[in-house]
Amino acid sequence: MQPSKKLTSICSNATSLTEQDIFNILDKLKSTATGLDALPAWFLRISAPSISSSIAAIFNLSLTTSFVPAQWTVAKIVPIPKIPHPVLLSDYRPISITPVLSRVLERLVVSNYLYPSFTHPPPTLTFSDQFAFRPTGSTTSALITILQTVTNLLSSNPFVRMIAIDFSKAFDSVRHAELGNKLAMLDIPDNIHNWLISFLENRAHCTDFQGLRSTTAKISASIVQGSAVGPAAYAVVASDLSVSIQGNFLVKFADDTYLIVPAKNSSTCSSEIANIESWAAANNLKFNRSKTFEIIFRKPRTHLSPGEIPPVIPGVERVSSLKCLGITITPTLSFTEHIRQTLITCQQSFYALKILRSHGLGNDALSVVFNACTLSKLTYCSPAWWGFANSNDRDMLEAFLKRARKFNYASSSTPTVSEICDRADHRLFERVISNKNHVLYPLLPPKVRTSMTLRKRRHEHALPLKKSKLDESNFLCRMLYFGAY
Numbered sequence: 001m002q003p004s005k006k007l008t009s010i011c012s013n014a015t016s017l018t019e020q021d022i023f024n025i026l027d028k029l030k031s032t033a034t035g036l037d038a039l040p041a042w043f044l045r046i047s048a049p050s051i052s053s054s055i056a057a058i059f060n061l062s063l064t065t066s067f068v069p070a071q072w073t074v075a076k077i078v079p080i081p082k083i084p085h086p087v088l089l090s091d092y093r094p095i096s097i098t099p100v101l102s103r104v105l106e107r108l109v110v111s112n113y114l115y116p117s118f119t120h121p122p123p124t125l126t127f128s129d130q131f132a133f134r135p136t137g138s139t140t141s142a143l144i145t146i147l148q149t150v151t152n153l154l155s156s157n158p159f160v161r162m163i164a165i166d167f168s169k170a171f172d173s174v175r176h177a178e179l180g181n182k183l184a185m186l187d188i189p190d191n192i193h194n195w196l197i198s199f200l201e202n203r204a205h206c207t208d209f210q211g212l213r214s215t216t217a218k219i220s221a222s223i224v225q226g227s228a229v230g231p232a233a234y235a236v237v238a239s240d241l242s243v244s245i246q247g248n249f250l251v252k253f254a255d256d257t258y259l260i261v262p263a264k265n266s267s268t269c270s271s272e273i274a275n276i277e278s279w280a281a282a283n284n285l286k287f288n289r290s291k292t293f294e295i296i297f298r299k300p301r302t303h304l305s306p307g308e309i310p311p312v313i314p315g316v317e318r319v320s321s322l323k324c325l326g327i328t329i330t331p332t333l334s335f336t337e338h339i340r341q342t343l344i345t346c347q348q349s350f351y352a353l354k355i356l357r358s359h360g361l362g363n364d365a366l367s368v369v370f371n372a373c374t375l376s377k378l379t380y381c382s383p384a385w386w387g388f389a390n391s392n393d394r395d396m397l398e399a400f401l402k403r404a405r406k407f408n409y410a411s412s413s414t415p416t417v418s419e420i421c422d423r424a425d426h427r428l429f430e431r432v433i434s435n436k437n438h439v440l441y442p443l444l445p446p447k448v449r450t451s452m453t454l455r456k457r458r459h460e461h462a463l464p465l466k467k468s469k470l471d472e473s474n475f476l477c478r479m480l481y482f483g484a485y
Helices: 019-028 041-046 048-065 100-118 139-154 174-184 189-198 229-240 262-281 336-358 363-378 382-388 391-405 417-433 469-473 477-482
Strands: 076-081 092-097 159-165 202-209 217-219 249-253 256-262 294-296 322-324 327-329
Touching: 019 048, 019 100, 041 048, 041 100, 048 100, 100 159, 100 189, 100 229, 139 159, 139 249, 139 256, 139 294, 139 382, 139 469, 139 477, 159 262, 159 327, 174 189, 174 229, 256 262, 327 336, 327 417, 336 363, 363 391, 382 417, 382 469, 382 477, 391 417, 417 477, 469 477
Parallel strands: 076 202
Antiparallel strands: 076 092, 159 256, 159 294, 202 217, 249 256, 322 327
């Protein structure tokens, strides 16, 4: 079943794209895979001065008539091996490639129409719990929200249950009809809505493998992977997934969904899981219990008696540590295990750096590689977990960086891990307090107005009450108190 278009004639007044707009985009195109139209990014980039006017005319005509050219509705699937010597079909990762020009116009539609509509959704849809595919969303913001929610609940509950929910091939199974119905609820011009529906209509793909190309096959599901519309489209699909019991919470990052249930609502876990399964079935998604895990958080230096531990949810494995968006978390909110695992992985990179040096790479270049590949991995999502790291954790990180300097993999001017993490904290906090549309802004306490002329404050928000050591570890609490006295 194809999604339906709107039959009104309301057209956006802002659909006119100028030659300068298109030139600015084409002139900065990065190298990317070429679609079936055989127009590579490098050609569009170097010919931008000559073709920007024509491309602008094509884009404007496409948007005003709500018509997507047939050449843009067919994707090329390129199987990429996941292992050195693939044998089975599952050993390949299918990469969907759409035409470059189509992706350029899609990005304009997403940034100019879809993202603005996310800030004022209808009552039946919500994007506040989605931290992917939004202008300020990130894994760091999602983890900060999860940790703050859990620590807030632990202040009045002996434990908090978190269930990491898995949907099988979520991006591939979204029905276009369901997606179209939710797009119709958003506050976007009718011609843009109809353009999106035209984009979803008559989709097809073919496969390129070892110089051969298959025949095209039509599809009526998936968010059109490889497209610029696809990520935002999944955010729309998941926007009506919500908890059924007040006091429970959902945090989403794309199809990674985390259900947080305090001890007082522990008995509602099964009904929440049933609610999510019902939503998945209605949206043509499969809830995968075998890859769904539960972890029970408790305060540090506390233990739950056997009678306090809630029963296991049927089919859901309970784990002693959980990898959440690339970060390993334990029941006491300790990140020692995550830091140790990351250090082991980063230590292995020393061998690769040694090989690069033996092939003639200088120390300055080695430092660039170390910063990009190793140090960035070491400090990944640091604003979320840095406040929870104890002195031993921080000493281990500094010792690793000291060893890297000893071998000249890191330059003597490389900041300490503490300095890097502190800078990341302050950069993120400044972005949050200066942007009311930031995904973390709703977590800030209200602003405090004063008529007295005092010293300049770093921010105007009230200082949150510190109920426990965990509260002091949270990103926003640490930053709000920084320099407060």
